[in-house]
Amino acid sequence: MNPLLQNAWRCSGGLARLLWPVAQFHGLLVCVRRALYRRGLLRSERFGNVVVLVVGNVVAGGAGKTPLVMALLRHLQACGITAGVVSRGYGRQDDGCLEVRPDTPVNESGDEPALIQRVTVAPVFVARKRADAVRALLAAYPATAVVVCDDGLQHYALQRDIEIAVFDDRGIGNGWLLPAGPLREPWPERLRQGVNLVLHTGQQPAFEGFTSRRQLADEAVAPDGHHIALAELRHLRLGALAGIASPEAFFSMLRARGLVLEKTLALPDHHDFSAADLGGFDGLTVLCTEKDAIKLFALPGDHGVPLLAVPLDFSPEPAFFTAMDALLAPLLSKLPSRHGHQTT
Structure with missing residues (x-):
């Protein structure tokens, strides 16, 4: 993790207060950026022939997004829903768009996209711009009904149908924005601005949301x-x-x-x-x-x-999948019949 982001988890007392003006300015930029996308002044792309589901977090650092993405894919596959994954591929040496295959070097795919592909065998595409990855995925696999975006909650250039925010036991830390705290966006304000589901991946949820079980295989x-x-x-x-x-x-x-x-x-x-x-x-x-x-x-x-x-055995509680299926069903029913899915 970037040292600045690591410090965000540790900031308290005098250091946090010292960074407070910078965090306030960051919060202003976040609000302005969201407003520009919402009003169409910044370009945001929508794919109307597929359901776009974004898994991300509002805190800096990992919180369990990738295990959830794999659990979602297994659930969708078990339901007969054709799904694929797009990701920016953190740590890649190239920004180009490519499909992650079993023999793709990890420095070209990123470690998490490679893991997702190997564990789920779902189509996985990476690109600097996630919309480019979606286009490539749909061109190669036109029957795809659901695109799961690994990370990207703040990537407003890609419009989404469902947003899932993930938290671990760190919760929202001190509740302040970067760099005075760990938050990329204000919370719980972000919850009221599009987030559909909240999942806690730790053992001690800090606030309301669905829970999950994680243990070693x-x-x-x-x-x-x-x-x-x-x-x-x-x-x-x-x-x-x-x-x-x-x-x-x-x-x-x-x-x-x-x-x-x-x-x-x-x-x-x-x-x-x-x-x-x-x-x-x-x-x-x-x-x-x-x-x-x-x-x-x-x-x-x-x-x-x-x-x-x-390996890690990770499973959201059954109520989480029930809630997600309820969100998915009406969206899937509007897709062209060429998509592989069931609307049960």
């Missing part, structure tokens, strides 16, 4: 694809590393499963891993997140450190 996955039960790892010497928004949460979940970690390494979200990051783990089997495995498993050469990815 019962099995870890090796680079060659074979699975091993977490219980069988208890006799091994273990280490763990993570380049996600909250590495310590991952380490705590491993320990809660009875695993003893001799060494841990917390790295910034979307970290570009190299063999040097595995230095100091000699003699240990190293556990990582499924997202980090996208990069770690692709490291060249023989680094000599056994790696295992531990």
Whole structure:
């Protein structure tokens, strides 16, 4: 995460008050920008032949958007609804528009789009401008009924039909806008300006909204694809590393499963891993997140450190999907019949 955004979570007392004028100016810019899009002075593109569903947050840093995107895709697929994903692809080396395939280098796709594609096998397109990604997705897969936008709650250049805001246990922090606090937009004001559903991905929701369950899977996955039960790892010497928004949460979940970690390494979200990051783990089997495995498993050469990815089992409460289906049904009923969906 950007150091400025990291500081936003920590700001309190004198530092927050010092940054308050900057946060006030930021809030003014946010309101002006929204007004310009709303009045059509800034171009905003609408795709009338597909439902656009945006998953995002109003706080800086990760809050569980990608696990929710994958859960949404699995739900839509189970309902017989043809869905695809668009993303900007944070950390990509190129801004061009491309389809993420199993063999796409992660530096071209971004780690989260690569993970979404591999886990769900749904069409995933990345582009600097999300509207370009939507156009490419629909051109390649014209039967798509729902486009899920991974992040982009503040990307008003793409109009949307449904907005889902995601929060973790940090809630809205001190409630102030960047850089005095963690908020990209005012909350709860943003709730009244288009957000349809609020989902909490942590264990202690700070305010009203749907809840979810998250726990580690019962099995870890090796680079060659074979699975091993977490219980069988208890006799091994273990280490763990993570380049996600909250590495310590991952380490705590491993320990809660009875695993003893001799060494841990917390790295910034979307970290570009190299063999040097595995230095100091000699003699240990190293556990990582499924997202980090996208990069770690692709490291060249023989680094000599056994790696295992531990997937996350994430599931919103059933009432969340009931509410989402109620929003989707009338939108899907208006789509051309060429789209693959059921309106049950």
